[in-house]
Amino acid sequence: MAMIDKEKFLAERQKVLQGWPTGQEVDIKEAINYHKNMDQEKIVINKLLQARAERLTLIQPRAGVALPAEHIKLLKYLYEEGEADLLPTTIDSYTRQNQYREAEQGIKESEELGRSMLNGFPAVNYGVKVCRQIIEALPVPLQVRHGTPDARLLAEITLAGGFTDFEGGGISYNIPYAKKVSLEATIKYWQYVDRLVGYYQEEGVRINREPFGPLTGTLVPPSISHSIAIIESLLAAEQGVKYLSLGYGQNGNLIQDVAAVQTLRELAEHYLHKYGYEDVEVTTVFHQWMGGFPQDESKAYAVISWGAVAAALSNATKVIVKTPHEAMGIPTREANASGLKTTKQIVNMLCDQGIEQTTRLDLEKKMIRLEVKQIIEKVMELGDDDPALGAVRSFEAGILDVPFAPSSYNVGKVLPARDDRGAVRFLNYGDLPFDREVKAFHDDKLAERGVSEDRDVGFQMVIDDIYAIGKGMLIGRPRG
Amino acid sequence: MAMIDKEKFLAERQKVLQGWPTGQEVDIKEAINYHKNMDQEKIVINKLLQARAERLTLIQPRAGVALPAEHIKLLKYLYEEGEADLLPTTIDSYTRQNQYREAEQGIKESEELGRSMLNGFPAVNYGVKVCRQIIEALPVPLQVRHGTPDARLLAEITLAGGFTDFEGGGISYNIPYAKKVSLEATIKYWQYVDRLVGYYQEEGVRINREPFGPLTGTLVPPSISHSIAIIESLLAAEQGVKYLSLGYGQNGNLIQDVAAVQTLRELAEHYLHKYGYEDVEVTTVFHQWMGGFPQDESKAYAVISWGAVAAALSNATKVIVKTPHEAMGIPTREANASGLKTTKQIVNMLCDQGIEQTTRLDLEKKMIRLEVKQIIEKVMELGDDDPALGAVRSFEAGILDVPFAPSSYNVGKVLPARDDRGAVRFLNYGDLPFDREVKAFHDDKLAERGVSEDRDVGFQMVIDDIYAIGKGMLIGRPRG
Amino acid sequence: MDKTTVVLGVIGADVHAVGNRILEYSLKQAGLNVINIGVMSSQNDFINAALETGADAIWVSSLYGHGEMDCRGLREKCLEAGIGDILLYAGGNLVIGKRDWPYVEELFRGMGYDRAYPPGTLPETAIIDLEKDIYKKGDKNWRPC
C-alpha cells in the first residue's frame, strides 16, 4: 500500500458524497479557501504545537447535542465557564453507524420534545453550512470526536465545514466501536479519510488527526494501545497526514501512566522515522480514566483529579476530561464545566512541578518499549512491511488483540489484570508475540498480587478490577 | 522544667475546674474508669497505630455545631455518608477564648433560630455528660479540635467526657490563634493539659495528643512547622504524654510535601530519643491546603484531591479533609461529606502505589533536616536545654518566627514565597539561625523564579502567592 | 425441571461490551442458561433468539443513551411473535443524561418492561428478582442462588 492515487481518490469521493443529500454541499476547492481564510487561532494544530513547546497541558471536553443552536450554546458555555482550551463536537451514535435516517428521526424527536434525544451532534444530517455556523460561533478551535467505522462522509462534511482536527482510525474506531465490520474495510475507509486530510495538507491546509487511544477504555495495557496508535500513525503518514495526536487512556497507576505517555511520542517518532516519515509532528493526548466511574459525584471528582494529575505530570499535550456525571449519563453542561474546572485547577497547580525519571519509571518504559517492539516487528513481518496488511493479519492471528472489544474481528483472548500496585498487566497473553522476558515480568507482577491477596491469580481478579474504580478502589481486592 | 509535680498539679486542677460551673462535673477517678470500660474501637490511638502499621491513611473531617443533637446527627452523617475513619468535635471560637458567656448566648440564639450561630461545639458549656452522649452515639473514636490558647478547662471536661485525642499546643494554639496572650502563659497552660494526659496515661488510659501542625496555614515552610512540632513534642513527652500525632499543612509542591511528612516523624523521633523519651509513639497528620481556597466548588475539589494525593503518597497516618465550601463558610454536612468521599477515593486508589526516593526528594529532605537542626539547636541553646524556656526566648529573638501570625509574641519578620516549582522558600529569613548553605539554597531557588518571571524577587510575589490557589494556580505568576 | 433461559444482549447501535460480558458470566455462575447475542443487537435479534431457545426472559442492556428510542416496541414485537408474556428486563444507562430514576422506571414500565434497573446495578440484584418473578409465574421453581 502506498498513498491512494489522486484520480482514484477523486473518483471515490464522488461516490462517498452521494451517501446523503448534504454530501452535495461539499466543494473541496471552496473548502480549502475557507480554511485558508480562517483565523490562525482557530486551527487546532497551532494550539497543540504551542502547548507542546511551552510544556503545557490543554484541556478539552466531550460534548454534542442534537440541535445546532443548543450545541453552540453548550460549547460556548464550556469555553466560558469551563475554561476549555479546545472544543469538541461529539457525534451521535446513529451517525457513527451511518444510520442517517435514524439520526433524522432523533433530530425530529429532539425538536418536538425540546431535549436532545441523540447522544451527540448529527453533523452529516446538518451538512457543511451548519458546521461552519458552529465553527464561526466559537473563539477556539474544534475537533470532531466520534467512533465511526466508516467516517468518509462525516470527514468530508466536517472538514469542509471548518473543523481542523478529526479523531479516529481504521483500527481504533472499528475494534472498540463495531461488531461485524471487517478490519480490511475500515482500514480502507480510514485511508480515505487520511488521504482527504493529506489532500488538504497538499493544498496548504493543516488538519490534525488523532487516532483513538483508549480503545475499549477498560484495563488496556499500554503496549496494546501504543502498538495500534503506531500502526495508525504509519497508515496516516502514508496518506500524507503531517500532524498526529496520539492518545492513551489512563490506567490509574501513576508511574505506568507517565511511562506510557512518555514512550508514546518517543516510539511513534521512532517508527515514523524508521519508515521514512521524517516530517510528522506528534503530540500526545491523555484520557482521564475511560472505564466505569463511581456513581457518587464527589468520588468522580477524585477520579477526574487523579487523571488530571497524571496528564500534567506526564506532560501530555492535552487531556480529555470526564465529568462528575460520567457513571450516570451524558452530562449537563454544568457537570461538564465542573469536570473541566477541576482539571484546569490541577493542571495549573502541577504544570511547573515535573516528575523525575526514577528506577520504576525507567522499568515501566523499558517494558513498554520491549513489548511494542515485539508486537510491531511481528505485525510488519506478517504484513510484509505493509502496516495495513500487517494489521489485518495480526488481528486474525491474535498478534493484536484488544481486551473486551465487541468486534468479531478481534480474537479476544487477551485478559488484563492489575498488579499489586495497580499497574495493568497481562493475565492472559492470548497470541501476543511476547518473549520470555516480557512474560516473566507480567507473571511475576501478578503472582505478587496473588500472594498479597492470598488467592489464585485468575479471572475473578479481572472482574474485581473492572468494578474497582466504580466502587472506590483502584485494585479489585477481594472483599471482607 | 520537668514533669509538673503531682500535688501542685492537683491543686491547680481545683482552680481550673472552677472556671465554669460544668467544671464541677469532672471526677477524674470516675473518668478513668469510664475510659477503661470504653470499647477498644473507640480509642483513637488504636486506630492510628493500626493504620501506621498497615501503611494506610485515615480520613478525618472538621465539624462542630452549637446544639448537641445536631452535632451528633452531623457526625453520624459524616461517618455513614462521608466514610470518615475518625471523627472530630470542633470547638467554637468563643469557647476557644474562654468566653463561655458569649458561647452561652450563641447557644441561646441557635436554639431560638434553629440554626447554629456558633462556629463550633461549645463543649465547656455543655459539660461532661453531654460529651459522653456524643461519644456514645458514635461508632468511631473522637478527637477535640479547637485553637484554644488556654484549654485547661476544655481538656478537663472533654477528656472526662470520653474523648481520646486532644489537639493543640502551647505554641501552635497561641501564635496563630491569639493576639496578646503571652507564650510563657500558654506553654504553662499546655503543660497542664499534657500533664493531665500524662496523668490519665499513668492510670492506664491512652490519650493521643496532636500539636497543631499547619500554624497559620499559609505558606509556612516545613522547617518552621517541624521545629515547633518537635518542641511541642518534647514539652508533651516531659509531662508524660506517650502518643503524639504530628501535623503538617500541605504547601502544594508534591516533592516538598512528601519530604515534609517523611522527615516529620523521623526528626521528631530523633529528638525525642535524644532527650531521653524512648517510648513515645509518633504518627503523622497531613492537612489538605490550609490557606485560601478557590470559591468555585469544582476547583475546590481539585485542591482537596491534590491534598489527598500528597497525603497518600507521603503515607501520612491521617489526613484532615477540607470541603468544597471552604472559601465560602462552614460547610453543610453534605459538602463536608463530599470532601471526605473525594479524599477517600483518592486515598484508596493511591494506597498501594507508593513513591520513590528520588534526587529531588532527597534534597528536600536534606534541607529540611538541616534547617530544623539549626533551629532546634539554637532553641535548646537559648533555653539552656529546656524546650519551654527555649521556645519563649526563641520567639522573642525571632529564632522561631511564624509567617502571617497574629500574635504580638511573634516577631513576624519571616516572609515565605514559592520557588519556580511551587515549593515554599524563604524570601526573608528574619532572624532565623540559618547558615550560609541554607540561605544560598533558598536564595538560588527564588532567584530562579525571578528569572523565569522576569521580575524582582520581592513582596509582590508573596501577595501573588497568597492569592494563587484561590485563583486557580499554585504559583502567583505575574498576570498578563 | 429445565434450567431458566435468559436471552442477553445490548440493543441498537450500542457497542458497550464490558457490562454484557460480566452479566453473561454472572448469570452462568448463578446456574442459568444464557444466550448472549452480544452488542449491537436489533429487536428482531432478541425475538429470534428467544423463539429459538424458548427463553423465559429477555435482558436488554442499553448504555449509550438511545435506550428510550431503541427499546420502544419490543413488548409489542413479543406479542406479535407469540411470546407476549416473556419476562422483559432492561438495564444500563437507559436514557440520555442523569435523570430521576423513578421517571425512567415509569417510562420503561409504560413500554411494557417488567423491570428496569438504574446505572450501577449489580447482576446479583436482578438475578434475585428474576428468581422471584419466575417463581411467581409458577412455571418453574428453580432457585438460582
Place this chain on the structure above:
Amino acid sequence: MDKTTVVLGVIGADVHAVGNRILEYSLKQAGLNVINIGVMSSQNDFINAALETGADAIWVSSLYGHGEMDCRGLREKCLEAGIGDILLYAGGNLVIGKRDWPYVEELFRGMGYDRAYPPGTLPETAIIDLEKDIYKKGDKNWRPC
C-alpha cells in the same frame, strides 16, 4: 486636602490575619491613610481608633463566622460616639456557612453598614467604592486610584 483615613481591623474573637495584612498593604498602595488595629478587635477598639484619627471610614473584617453577632450594634456605638455618619464597610466570611449573598448583604445593611462584601472580594473593588462614597459625601475630592 487631607488623605482619606480608614480604620481597619478584624472584629470579635477572630484571628484571621492574612486578609487583614493584604488589605492594609492594598489601602496603602492606593495612597490612603490606614490605621490597622489588627485581629481580635472589639467594637470599642474600632470606635476609639476612629475618634482618635478622625477617620472617614471603618473597614470591619469578619472571617470566622461570628460576624453576625459581633458586628451588630457598631453603627449605634458610632452614633453614641458622635461619629454616626462615618462610612462602615464589612467584608470577609460574614456569616456562618455558605449563604445567599443578597440575604447577607441585606442583613448587614439592616445593621447600618454602608456596604458589605462577599468572600473573595479583592481590595481594589472596595477601594473604588470608597472613593465613590467619599466623593458623594462631598467632604473630599481625593481619588485613591
